[in-house]
Amino acid sequence: MRKLGLSLLNILLVITVANAQQKRTLDKIAAVVGSSIVLQSDVELQYAQYIVSGQQPNPSIKCLILQNQLTQKLLAQQAVIDSVSVKDDEVDNEVDRRMRSFMQRAGGQDQLEQFLGRSVIQYKDEMRPDIKESLVAQRMRAKITEKVNVTPLDVKNYFDKISKDSIPTYNKEVEVGEIVFQPKLSKEEKEVARQKITDLRERVKKGEDFGTLARIYSQDGSSQQGGDLGFFDRQQMAKEFTANAFKLKAGEISPVFETEFGFHFLQVIERRGEQVHARHIIIIPTITEASLERAHKTADSVYKAMLAVKKFDFSSAAAYYSDDKETKYNGGMMLNAENVQTRTTFIPTDKLDPQVALVVDTMKVGTISKPQLFTEPQTNKKSYKILYLKSAVNAHKANLEQDFSKLKEAAMNDKLNRTIAQWFEKRRKETFIKIDPEYQSCDALKGWLPVASAATPASAQTTTTTTENATTDK
Numbered sequence: 001m002r003k004l005g006l007s008l009l010n011i012l013l014v015i016t017v018a019n020a021q022q023k024r025t026l027d028k029i030a031a032v033v034g035s036s037i038v039l040q041s042d043v044e045l046q047y048a049q050y051i052v053s054g055q056q057p058n059p060s061i062k063c064l065i066l067q068n069q070l071t072q073k074l075l076a077q078q079a080v081i082d083s084v085s086v087k088d089d090e091v092d093n094e095v096d097r098r099m100r101s102f103m104q105r106a107g108g109q110d111q112l113e114q115f116l117g118r119s120v121i122q123y124k125d126e127m128r129p130d131i132k133e134s135l136v137a138q139r140m141r142a143k144i145t146e147k148v149n150v151t152p153l154d155v156k157n158y159f160d161k162i163s164k165d166s167i168p169t170y171n172k173e174v175e176v177g178e179i180v181f182q183p184k185l186s187k188e189e190k191e192v193a194r195q196k197i198t199d200l201r202e203r204v205k206k207g208e209d210f211g212t213l214a215r216i217y218s219q220d221g222s223s224q225q226g227g228d229l230g231f232f233d234r235q236q237m238a239k240e241f242t243a244n245a246f247k248l249k250a251g252e253i254s255p256v257f258e259t260e261f262g263f264h265f266l267q268v269i270e271r272r273g274e275q276v277h278a279r280h281i282i283i284i285p286t287i288t289e290a291s292l293e294r295a296h297k298t299a300d301s302v303y304k305a306m307l308a309v310k311k312f313d314f315s316s317a318a319a320y321y322s323d324d325k326e327t328k329y330n331g332g333m334m335l336n337a338e339n340v341q342t343r344t345t346f347i348p349t350d351k352l353d354p355q356v357a358l359v360v361d362t363m364k365v366g367t368i369s370k371p372q373l374f375t376e377p378q379t380n381k382k383s384y385k386i387l388y389l390k391s392a393v394n395a396h397k398a399n400l401e402q403d404f405s406k407l408k409e410a411a412m413n414d415k416l417n418r419t420i421a422q423w424f425e426k427r428r429k430e431t432f433i434k435i436d437p438e439y440q441s442c443d444a445l446k447g448w449l450p451v452a453s454a455a456t457p458a459s460a461q462t463t464t465t466t467t468e469n470a471t472t473d474k
Contacts, residue, residue, distance in 0.1 A: 030066055031448075032434040036073040038066060040436075045126060048116070052102045063442035066435075070448055074427055075137035084143055086135045089275065094131050095124050096230035100222075108215070108224045144423050150411045152404075158411035159400055170403060171348040172395045176360055177314050177332035177388035180324035181299040181371070182381070183291035190263075193285035197256050197263040200281055204253060210267055210279060218281040219262065227279035231272065241266070245276045287382060292373075299371035299384040306368060306386075314368070314388045323383070332388065344405065346393070353377070356387065363389040 031038045046065045051057060079085070099120060106112035113119055118126075150158075200217055204210050211226025218227050234242050238259040248254060248268040256265050266280035302321050306312040318332025327334055333345045334356075349357055359369050369387040376383075398407065433448055440449060 028436065030436050030439060031070055032432065033070050033073045034077050034431045034433075036077065038069045038073070042069065042130070046130070049098075049102070049127075052106060052112070052115070054105050063439060063444045066439055066442070067444040067448070070433070070445075071424070072133055072137040074424065074431065075140040076133045077431075078427070079136045079140040082140070082143065084136060084140050086132065086139060089273075090135060091128060091132045092231060092275075094135060095128055098127065098131070099124055100225060100228075100230055103225050104221055109226070109228075141420065145416050145419050148412070148415050148419050150408060150415055154415070155404065155408045155411045156400065158414060159398075159407050168398045170393075170396060170398060170406070171350055173346040173348050173393045174352070174360055175345045175390040175392075176334050176347065176352070176356060177318060177390060178324065178327055178334060178356075179299075179302065179314075179318045179322045179332055179386040179388075180327070181295045181302075181321070181384040181386075182323040183287050183295040183383065185285050185288065185291050189288050189291060190258075190285045193263050193283045194256065194258075197265060197281065197283040200283070201253065201256055201265045204265075204267075210281075214279065214281045217283070219284045220282050222280070225279075227281050228269075229278055229280060231270075231275045231277045233275050241280075245278050292382060292384075295384050296371060296373075299386060303368065303371055303386055312368075314390075333390070345390075359387055360389055363387070365389050365392055 028040045029037050030040045030043050043062050043065050046069075047062055050061055050065070055061075103109050103112050103120070106115060109120055112123075116123055196217075200213055203213060211228075214223055214227030217223075222229055232245075234246065237245070238261065240257050240259045241264065244254040244257055245266060245268060248266075250268050250270055253267045254265050256263055258264075262282045262284035264280050264282045266278045268276055268278050270277040298321075302317065306314075306317060315331035318328050322328035322332060330345075334347060336344045336347045336351070338351060349360070352360065353374075355372075355374050359372055363369060367389060369385075371384045371386055374383055374385050375381070393402065396402065400407065428448065435445060435449060439445055
């Protein structure tokens, strides 16, 4: 709660200062790149978003914001030439995602609107053009690098060029499997939660405010937004949730239904093609000691059965018994959360869940642990797990034999960065760029400053108008 309080204080401070400055300062052109301009107000808006996202106030970040704006606009201009675009639905989804995050951090919609001095709808309208341009720029960047690849020879050459003093050291890594036994509640144990959600639905049907009840009683992150989930398609939610949401009309309320997460009812706010905007209330059944004991007994029986087999098949056991959907179909093996794209099962021990790391540290390669009770850090859910230590690699200096996949990724990133840098170097030389003197001392913008200034076009001249007397189409 203390961290949240400090965050809200920071937001209030920044927005208060920004609002006060609006009345006495002049908006101006912070930079020109080709046919596009970046206004000082654009930089300030993104800085406000930076603060709302939970970061500490730091005015030097505005240099990086302007650099990102210049990069984005240069890519977006090329995207027009190359016919690269994004769909409106993609933009809407990203706007909604960011807004839900902002509201959650600010403590709800009312608090966010108070801090911003404008409605959420107004703020979304202000964000939308920049978010659309950002998505277009991302797609253009991907197009520039789509043919970049590395061969084994590229990887070797990359590694050979690293000086001996700069060869990275990799921490100890392990491959860890898990079989998860989640406590399962009986119908009778779930009844308290079912009755509570049923009562809440009746209160909504009798006229009580849905959003208020969601804020008070709902048990997930959307409660701070009055249960508002924004727009979603058929693939984003649990199948039971989707089935109810897509058969209702705007304003209608669903019956109570159950998903793997708990008991819900929802109300559709708007239907837009194959997307639905809805809000919900969820009550999560409380795990009982009896259900935990049942999970423990099941885990213990599986553990003993595996010990009885000289060469147990951990992959098959995980697929059959585990309740964790993310690992059971991967042979029970955990994936490196920081490198999911490569689907590597090698995880640095300092990146493991501390509870898992504590158990693994006592194990030998090829062995399984006794069932242990674990608590998920984010959800507080309890479950029993059997862990399997498949392999371990001690800390060492990087080498091609042990670390080819890591070095291949590093070589690929290096080639991608050089490809992008070369593209920008060429485009910057061909494009008119003007940066306001306020930002010309920014280290992040050194490469954007023209070597010699050509005659400044009329459209690039810095103009100022009072905020009260001018409106800018952004």
